[in-house]
Structures are given as C-alpha cells and as structure tokens.
Amino acid sequence: MSNSRFCLLSLVSILSLLIITTTTNLVAAQRCRPDQTETLKRFKNEFAFSSSCTDDAYFLRGVTCHNVTGAVTVLKLPGGCLRGTLRDNSSLFELSHLRYLNLSFNNFASSPLPSSFGQLHNLEVLLLSSNGFLGQVPSSIRNLTKLTQLQLSHNKLTGDLALLLQNLTSLVALDVSSNEFYGTIPSFLFTMPSLSFLVLSENHLSGSLEIPFSLPNLRVLKLSYLNITHQLDLRVFSSLKSLTYLDLSGISLTPTSVDSDINFAKSLRILLLSECNISKFPRFVKSLENLDYLYLSDNRIKGNIPDWLWSLPHLTSLNLYNNSLTGFEGPLDHVLTNSSVQVLEMAYNCFNGSFPDPPLFIINLSAWNNSFTGDIPLSTCNRTFLDVLDLSYNNFTGLIPPCIGNINIVNLRKNKLQGNIPDEFHINAPTQTLDVGYNQLTGKLPRSLLNCTLLKFVSVDHNGIDDTFPFWLKALPSLKVLTLRSNRFHGPISPPYGPLAFPKLQILEISHNRFTGSLPRNYFENWTNTSLKPDNEEKMYMGDYSSDRFNYEDTLDLQYKGLYMEQGKVLTLYSAIDFSGNKLEGEIPESIGLLKALIALNLSNNSFTGRIPMSFANVSELESLDLSENKLSGEIPQELRRLTYLAYIDVSDNLLSGEIPQGTQLTGQPKSSFEGNLGLCGLPLEESCFTEKTTSMDEAEEEKEEGVLKWRAVAIGYGPGVLFGLAIGHVVALYRPEWFFKSYGQNRLSGVGSL
Numbered sequence: 001m002s003n004s005r006f007c008l009l010s011l012v013s014i015l016s017l018l019i020i021t022t023t024t025n026l027v028a029a030q031r032c033r034p035d036q037t038e039t040l041k042r043f044k045n046e047f048a049f050s051s052s053c054t055d056d057a058y059f060l061r062g063v064t065c066h067n068v069t070g071a072v073t074v075l076k077l078p079g080g081c082l083r084g085t086l087r088d089n090s091s092l093f094e095l096s097h098l099r100y101l102n103l104s105f106n107n108f109a110s111s112p113l114p115s116s117f118g119q120l121h122n123l124e125v126l127l128l129s130s131n132g133f134l135g136q137v138p139s140s141i142r143n144l145t146k147l148t149q150l151q152l153s154h155n156k157l158t159g160d161l162a163l164l165l166q167n168l169t170s171l172v173a174l175d176v177s178s179n180e181f182y183g184t185i186p187s188f189l190f191t192m193p194s195l196s197f198l199v200l201s202e203n204h205l206s207g208s209l210e211i212p213f214s215l216p217n218l219r220v221l222k223l224s225y226l227n228i229t230h231q232l233d234l235r236v237f238s239s240l241k242s243l244t245y246l247d248l249s250g251i252s253l254t255p256t257s258v259d260s261d262i263n264f265a266k267s268l269r270i271l272l273l274s275e276c277n278i279s280k281f282p283r284f285v286k287s288l289e290n291l292d293y294l295y296l297s298d299n300r301i302k303g304n305i306p307d308w309l310w311s312l313p314h315l316t317s318l319n320l321y322n323n324s325l326t327g328f329e330g331p332l333d334h335v336l337t338n339s340s341v342q343v344l345e346m347a348y349n350c351f352n353g354s355f356p357d358p359p360l361f362i363i364n365l366s367a368w369n370n371s372f373t374g375d376i377p378l379s380t381c382n383r384t385f386l387d388v389l390d391l392s393y394n395n396f397t398g399l400i401p402p403c404i405g406n407i408n409i410v411n412l413r414k415n416k417l418q419g420n421i422p423d424e425f426h427i428n429a430p431t432q433t434l435d436v437g438y439n440q441l442t443g444k445l446p447r448s449l450l451n452c453t454l455l456k457f458v459s460v461d462h463n464g465i466d467d468t469f470p471f472w473l474k475a476l477p478s479l480k481v482l483t484l485r486s487n488r489f490h491g492p493i494s495p496p497y498g499p500l501a502f503p504k505l506q507i508l509e510i511s512h513n514r515f516t517g518s519l520p521r522n523y524f525e526n527w528t529n530t531s532l533k534p535d536n537e538e539k540m541y542m543g544d545y546s547s548d549r550f551n552y553e554d555t556l557d558l559q560y561k562g563l564y565m566e567q568g569k570v571l572t573l574y575s576a577i578d579f580s581g582n583k584l585e586g587e588i589p590e591s592i593g594l595l596k597a598l599i600a601l602n603l604s605n606n607s608f609t610g611r612i613p614m615s616f617a618n619v620s621e622l623e624s625l626d627l628s629e630n631k632l633s634g635e636i637p638q639e640l641r642r643l644t645y646l647a648y649i650d651v652s653d654n655l656l657s658g659e660i661p662q663g664t665q666l667t668g669q670p671k672s673s674f675e676g677n678l679g680l681c682g683l684p685l686e687e688s689c690f691t692e693k694t695t696s697m698d699e700a701e702e703e704k705e706e707g708v709l710k711w712r713a714v715a716i717g718y719g720p721g722v723l724f725g726l727a728i729g730h731v732v733a734l735y736r737p738e739w740f741f742k743s744y745g746q747n748r749l750s751g752v753g754s755l
Contacts (some may be wrong), residue, residue, distance in 0.1 A: 032063065033070035040072065042091040047084040068647055078142070081564055082106040090113045096120065110134045113157060118143040118512075124705075126546035129153040129175065136331035142167040153177040153199065161205060162186040177222065180204060190215060201225055201247065211236050218242060224249035224272065233257045234284070241265045243734070247272040251294070258282050266290060270377075272300050274319070281306055290314055297321035297345070300506055300623075304329045312337035317343040321366075325349040332356040342385070343550050348401070357392070364550040365387040368411070376412075376696070388545070388552055391415070392430075392435070400436065405429040405448070409545060413459070414438040420446075421460070427451045433554055435482065436462040445470050447520060454478055457543050457554045459507070461485035469515065471495045474502045480542065481554065483509040485578075492517035493584070499591075501526035506542075507570075511580040511602070518586025525591050541569045561624045561648035576600040580626065583607060588632075593618035600624040604650065604680040607631055612651070617642045624648045628673075636661055636680075652676045659689045 032040070036717065064074035072095045086092070093116040101120070104127045113133045117126070118140025118584045126147060133155040144150075149170050153175045159174065160183040168174075171192060172404040177199045184207035189198060190320045199222040206227040218240050224247045234257035236667040237246060252734055253276045262284040270293040273282070278299040285294065286308050294363060297319045305320070307329040318341050325346065328335050336344075339359040342368065351370040357379040358365050364387060365380075372394040380389065380401035389404070392413035397706065400417055401455055404410045406426035413435045420443035421436060441463040449455065458479050466488040473479060482505060493515050494500065499522045502508070543554025555569045558576075575598050585607040592601075594613025608630040616622070617639035625644060632654040640646070641663030651674045657679025660666055671684040 016504065031070060032072060033299075034063035036065060036070060036095070039091050039094050040585060043095075046087075046090060047082045049083070050082055060341070065099075066097070069097070072097075073097055074100040075101070077103045078104040078107070080100050080105050080107065083109070083334060084116055085109050087111070087113040089114045090114065090116070093117070093119050096495065097122055100125040103131060104129045104490055106131050108132050110156075113141075113155075115140045117141060121146070122146065123147060125149040125176075129155070131155060133157055137164055139164070144168065146172065147171060147393075148194075149173040150177045152179065155179055155719055158182065161200075161203070162188075165189070175199040176199040176203065178203075185209065185223075185611070196220070196242075198222070203227075209236055211239060212286050212414055216242060217442070220245040221252065221266075223245040224274075228252075231494065235260070235262055237290055238263050241267075242393060243268055245270040248276060249274040250276070252277040252374045255279065258284075260284060261287070269293065270315075271295070276481055276683045280655065281309075285309070285312075293317045295319040296323070297324050301325060303495055307335060310341070313340060313681075319340070319343075321347040324349060327353065328356055332478075337344070337379075345550065346392070355396075357385075358383055364552075366390040366550070366552075367394070369393040371395055373397065375399075376417075380404075385431075388550065390552070393438050400441075404434070405431055407431065408423070408729040409433040411435045412439065414580040416440060419443070421465075422446065423448050425449055425451045428453065432478075432545070433457040435459040437463070437552075439463055441465060441740050442631055443467075444629065447472065449473065452476065452477060455480045460487065465489065469493045471500070474500065474505075476719075480504050481507045481509075481556070481666075483507070483556070484513060485509050486512040489513040489515060491515065493579070494518070494523055495518055499523055499525040501525075503528055506575045509578045511578045511582070513582055515584060517584065519589050521589050521609040522591055523589045527595060540571060541570075542572050542574065558600075559602070562650065573597075574599055575621075578602040579606065580604040582605075585609065588613050588627075590615045592616065595619055597621050602626040603630065605629040609633070611635075612637055612640075612656075614639050616640060619643070620645075620648055626650045628652045628656070628676075629662055630654050632656060635659070640666065649673055656680050660685065 002497035006296065022302040033114065040059060040063065047081065050475050060434050062076040063072060065071060066073050072294040075095065075098060076633065082103070086570065096119065099122050101123060108131045110132050110301060112135040115138035118138065121143060121145050124146050126144065127149070129151045130153070135158065137157050137159040138231065141164055145167050148170055149172060150168065154177070156179065158180040161185050165186055166188065166460065171193060172194050175197070178201070180713045181203040183205065185205045187210060189195065190210065193215070194217060195368065196217045197220045198218065199220065201222045205231070209232065218643055219242050221240065221243060231252045231254045233254045234246065237243065244267050247267060249272050251601070254267055258278050259280050260283065264284060266650060268288055269290055271288070271291060271297040273294050275298040278296065278301055281301055285291065289312065290313050290701045291312055291504040294315060298321065301323040303325065304327045305325060333358065336356050336359045340361065341359045342361050344359065344364065345364060347366050347368045349370055351367065351372055353372070354368070354374040355372045355377055359378050360383065362383050363385050366388065372391070374396065374491050375398035376396050377392060378401060380386065381401055382444050387409050388409040389407050390409070390411040391413045394415050396415040396417060398417065399419045400412065402422045402424050404422060407430060408430045417436070417439040421443065423446035425431060425446060425448040429452045432454045433456065435457065437459045439459070443465065444467040445460065445465065450472060453476065455476050457480065459481070461483045462485065464487065479502060489510065491511065494517060505527065528695060541553050545552045553569045557566045558568065580602045587610035588603065588608055590613045592613055596619060598619050599621055609632065612627065612632055614637045616637065620643070622643050625646065625648065628650040632651070633656065635658035636651065636656060638661045641661050643665060646665040652673055653676035656677040658679060660674060660682040664685065667683045669684060674680050674685050681687040
C-alpha cells in the first residue's frame with residue numbers, strides 16, 4: 001500500500017512539474033504578438049536542427065517578448081542546435097525590437113556575417129562566437145551604437161578593427177579573439193570609461209599601446225599573440241587599478257620592466273606571461289598578494305625558483321613549463337609544503353637532484369622531462385587531493401610509492417624504478433591511467449588492478465615483468481589501451497574458454513614477449529570497439545583529461561606503417577593490435593574479419609602458418625598490415641584489393657606463391673614488402689608471372705615471329721602498368737597517418753606500441 005501511494009505521489013509530482021514547465025513556456029509564447037511568433041517560425045525553418053535539440057522547447061526557452069508590446073526583445077539560441085547558412089534576407093532581421101541576441105556555438109557553414117545585422121538598431125548585446133563565420137565584417141556593424149556587449153570570437157572574420165568599432169562608444173565588453181582582424185590596435189578603446197572586458201587576442205593587430213589613466217573599470221585585458229613586434233614595457237599597465245586578469249602571452253617584454261617593482265593593481269588574480277622572452281623570474285610578482293594563476297611557460301628563465309613565490313597566499317595554479325630552471329631556494333623538506341599551490345606544472349626544465357615534498361593541497365603535479373634523482377617522496381602518499389602525478393622522463397630510483405592506487409593518473413614512464421608494481425589498488429580505486437613503461441620493474445602484474453573499474457590505459461612496456469597473459473583484465477569495463485611490449489610475459493594468449501572479448505579495448509600491444517600457442521577460430525569475436533566504428537566522441541584524442549585547470553592526454557609510442565613514432569597523442573578513432581615478436585603459431589583466425597574498425601595490425605615475426613584469410617577484406621578501415629617473417633603459404637588473396645585505405649602492407653619472408661594482386665594498394669608498395677617469398681611474382685617484384693614454354697628446335701624457329709609479337713604485346717601492357725604503379729606508389733608514400741599526431745608540447749607521453 002505504501003509503495004502504491006509513493007508511486008502515485010511521484011507520478012503527481014512529475015505531472016505537476018510537466019504542467020508547470022509547459023505552462024511557463026506557453027505564457028512566454030502567449031506574450032509574443034502573432035506576427036512576431038510567425039517571424040520566429042520562419043526563422044526556425046531556415047535551419048536544420050541537431051538530433052539533440054527539440055525544436056519547440058529549444059525556441060521557447062530562448063524567446064522573451066515585451067510584456068506590453070509583445071515584440072521579441074531577447075533571443076537566446078546558443079549551443080550548437082542551428083545548422084545552415086545565415087543569409088542577409090533571414091527572417092531574423094525582421095525582429096527589429098531585439099535588444100539581446102545570442103547565437104553562439106552554432107554552425108553557420110562558413111557563411112559571411114550578414115550586413116543585415118546593422119538593421120537591428122536596438123541591439124545592446126550581440127554574441128556570435130564560435131559560429132564558423134567567414135570573411136569581412138560588414139561596415140553596417142557600426143550602426144549598432146547601443147551595443148554594450150559584442151562577442152565575435154573564434155570565427156574567421158577579418159577587417160580593419162579600428163574602422164569597425166569607431167562608433168561603438170558604449171561598449172562594456174568586447175571579445176574579438178581568434179579571428180583575422182588587422183590594422184593597428186584601436187587606441188580609442190582605452191578611452192572608453194565604461195569598458196571592463198577587452199579581449200583582442202590572436203589577431204593580426206599591431207602598433208603600440210598607450211594606456212591612459214581613464215580606465216577605472218577595466219578588469220579583464222587579453223592581448224596575447226598579436227602582431228606586436230617591439231618589446232612591451234609592463235609599466236604601461238600599472239595605471240589599471242581594477243585589473244583582475246592580464247594576458248600578454250606571445251608578446252616580448254622589456255627586461256627592465258620584468259625585473260622592476262611595478263605597482264600592479266592589488267586586485268590582479270590571473271597573470272599569463274607565456275612566450276614573453278623572459279630570462280629572469282619576474283620580481284614584481286612578489287607583491288601580487290591576490291594572485292591565483294601565474295603562467296610563465298615557454299620562456300628562458302634560469303636558476304632557482306625564489307622561495308617567496310611559495311608564500312603568495314592565494315596562488316593555486318603555477319605553470320613554469322619549458323624554461324631552464326634548475327632548482328629551489330630553501331630546504332627541500334618544506335619549501336613547498338606550506339604553499340597553497342594546487343596545480344604545479346614544471347615539466348621540460350633542467351631540475352636536478354632530489355624532488356621536494358609536494359604542496360599539501362596539490363591536485364596536479366607535473367614534472368616530466370627533467371633530471372630529478374633519488375626516491376619519489378613518500379609524502380606524496382599524504383596528498384589526499386592528488387589526481388595527476390606525472391614524473392615521467394626523469395632519473396628516479398627506488399620503489400614505486402604504495403599509494404598510486406589513490407591517484408587518477410599515474411605516469412612514471414622512463415625512470416629507473418625497481419621492484420614490483422604495488423598490489424594495493426583498493427576496491428573502487430580511482431585510477432584511470434597507469435604508465436610505468438621503461439623502468440626496471442619485475443614480478444607480476446598486480447591482481448588488485450581488477451578493483452580499478454575506471455581504468456582506461458595500462459602501459460608496463462620495456463620492463464622485466466614475468467607473468468602470463470592477463471586474461472582477467474577483460475573484466476574491466478572501460479579498458480581501452482593495454483601495452484605489455486618487451487617484457488617476459490609467456491604462455492598462451494587465448495583464454496581456456498571462449499573468445500578473449502575485451503569489451504572496450506582499442507589498442508592491444510603485446511609484442512616482443514614469449515607468448516606461445518595458437519589462436520582459435522573465434523579469437524576475435526566480441527571485440528566490440530574494434531568491430532564497430534565508434535560514435536562521435538566528445539574528446540578528439542584518446543585519454544584526454546583536460547579541464548579548466550590543467551591539460552593531460554595519454555600518448556603512445558607506435559610502430560606504424562613500418563615507422564617508429566614517439567611521444568604522440570592518438571585520435572579516439574584509432575584501433576590497433578600488435579602481436580609481433582612472439583612465438584605464436586597455427587593459422588590466423590578467420591574471425592579477424594570481424595574487426596571492421598581496426599586501423600593497424602602487426603602479426604610479424606611469429607610462426608603463423610596456412611593461408612592469409614580472405615576475411616581480411618572485411619577489415620574495411622585497415623591502413624597498416626604487417627604479416628612479415630612468418631610461415632604463411634598460398635596466394636595473397638585477391639580480396640585485399642578492396643581495402644581502399646590500405647597504405648602499408650608487408651608480407652616479406654614467408655612461403656607465399658602466385659601473382660601479387662594488381663591493385664593500387666599493393667603494387668604501390670616497395671618490392672621489399674614482398675621479398676623473401678620464392679613463389680611470388682608480379683609487380684612490384686621483378687619476377688614476371690609469364691614463363692616462356694620450351695619447344696623443340698624445329699618448333700622454335702617456326703614460332704619465332706609469333707613469340708616476338710606476343711612479348712611486344714606484353715611489353716606494351718607492362719610499360720604503362722609500371723608507370724601507373726610508380727605514380728600511385730608515390731602518392732601512397734606521401735600519405736601521412738591522420739590517427740597519430742606528433743606532440744612535443746605540454747601534453748604528456750606514455751605507452752608503447754608496434755603497430
């Protein structure tokens with residue numbers, strides 16, 4: 001009875017909520033005049049809608065009409081629902097009473113910015129960022145003299161900014177960043193007493209900055225990556241007493257101003273000075289008591305970090321990436337411990353010696369690519385907020401701290417760590433990435449990894465781990481990357497019962513171990529993520545944990561299309577299997593054809609026998625296939641010609657015979673891809689598949705003329721074929737893998753593959 005009553009009450013509550021929501025929307029709609037409603041309908045019908053947007057509800061939420069006149073005054077339609085071209089004759093421009101218009105983050109298909117915007121004379125707020133607008137901003141934008149907020153950022157707009165803005169004297173907030181505006185920086189912007197938010201970053205603007213004392217309200221100023229060629233004196237900003245955010249990244253600063261005691265606004269919270277050609281630690285920072293974010297990355301700062309920096313009471317995010325810093329002032333056991341820093345990025349410097357105890361409230365600790373030595377501080381285990389620990393590419397020795405199971409992302413790659421991987425991953429451990437490749441680790445994989453239900457990335461490559469294949473890891477619902485390369489793993493890689501069937505695995509790299517045995521026919525069944533093309537992912541790159549506070553992306557070392565590529569991030573679409581360099585035998589399972597989304601497959605340097613499966617033709621996304629150094633026999637299947645994306649194939653050093661299939665994907669390969677097969681013939685090999693039959697002396701003389709004619713016919717066909725093959729081969733050789741993005745920036749490294 002009580003359950004029934006609860007269900008009834010719940011139903012009544014839900015219905016009431018629906019009625020209230022619907023009524024609210026209806027009231028909003030009823031306030032609009034019929035002609036205004038009709039105009040809105042016509043505007044809506046000009047565009048396609050993404051599947052995630054419900055047409056009526058989306059529009060109702062974004063429309064506000066005047067209580068008395070019924071005219072549309074507010075239209076808020078951001079968020080990616082609109083797709084199509086915004087034309088000059090759009091019904092939108094009939095809404096002449098609009099005061100607030102937000103169309104940001106839609107897709108207007110690289111259309112120009114309509115000049116009809118200039119008809120909306122009552123506009124006070126115009127937000128058009130990230131819409132794909134292209135080309136010259138129409139001069140009619142100058143007619144919008146009531147504008148207080150104008151946002152055109154992240155498009156491909158161009159024009160002389162000073163001319164476009166000269167009549168917009170009421171602006172409070174202006175953001176035109178990430179466009180192609182040119183000309184001089186409009187000096188009149190710095191005479192607008194109401195201006196509080198000014199973002200000009202990433203344009204082709206040039207000229208000098210003359211900032212008067214008449215900007216009492218300016219709080220946010222972003223001038224990064226402009227075309228300012230001369231050195232800028234920081235002291236010109238000392239008059240901005242309300243400033244909270246200053247971004248001058250990419251602009252060279254005068255050394256004297258960096259090393260001076262500038263009286264900046266006490267309110268300054270965010271200071272971004274990346275790529276400013278700074279060689280000394282800025283002394284004026286010492287007086288910025290309210291500073292929260294300090295970015296000094298990609299400069300030339302040398303020496304030690306001053307001890308006063310850690311005393312700034314509100315500093316939570318510090319980025320010192322890619323400088324020449326060597327150490328810390330003060331004793332290492334407590335130089336950082338009392339700091340308020342939560343995000344510390346000091347990778348790609350020249351730090352050496354022991355690592356200091358990290359700050360008490362640290363969330364992200366990134367110190368990769370330095371020369372730190374000694375043990376990883378055990379105090380790391382007392383940092384209960386730590387989410388990201390990246391100490392890779394250093395010279396740390398000793399044991400891995402036992403607490404790594406408490407950390408979301410652990411990257412200790414390329415150090416000199418010894419012993420076992422701690423088997424202390426507790427139930428529901430938060431670990432998502434574990435990279436301990438290129439160390440001196442021994443023992444077995446910790447079975448407690450099964451407790452890490454969020455685990456996506458595991459790389460233990462290039463160690464001395466002595467274990468059997470971890471079939472038990474297939475119980476992890478989110479595992480996408482497993483790299484075991486170059487260890488002492490041994491035994492079969494097929495489970496005792498049923499297929500291997502990792503539910504989410506996209507990259508399996510187990511090369512250069514001691515695996516043995518054969519693969520059953522159903523081995524590749526139920527590999528879901530390599531059988532189906534993945535849906536559109538929110539993140540472009542695999543293992544992207546970037547947030548508003550820090551960036552981190554899993555990366556892999558890959559051997560792809562015969563080339564070794566290091567330190568790269570990989571697109572979420574990428575899928576690869578590498579079993580090379582083991583002692584696997586038997587036939588390649590026909591079930592390989594189920595892996596329709598597989599991009600790269602490497603089975604080289606094993607003892608596989610039998611024929612190349614015809615089912616390879618079903619692996620429609622395959623780009624790289626290496627079957628070299630096995631004992632495969634028979635002919636190369638003609639069906640491989642269907643693989644339109646196949647850019648690299650190597651079947652050398654087998655027992656193959658017959659004619660190489662004459663398709664552009666195959667004949668365009670170098671002949672080394674087919675050598676070592678005594679029975680193979682045809683392009684690109686020099687061995688012809690045409691053999692001249694022997695005849696008696698009498699018959700030979702009689703057929704001499706006929707034979708000459710036959711070989712002339714063959715030569716006529718063969719010549720253009722060689723030229724076509726060479727041309728296609730040149731195109732294929734120039735093909736670059738879209739799946740792999742070489743990265744030497746701040747985003748991190750990990751994993752090893754040979755795909």
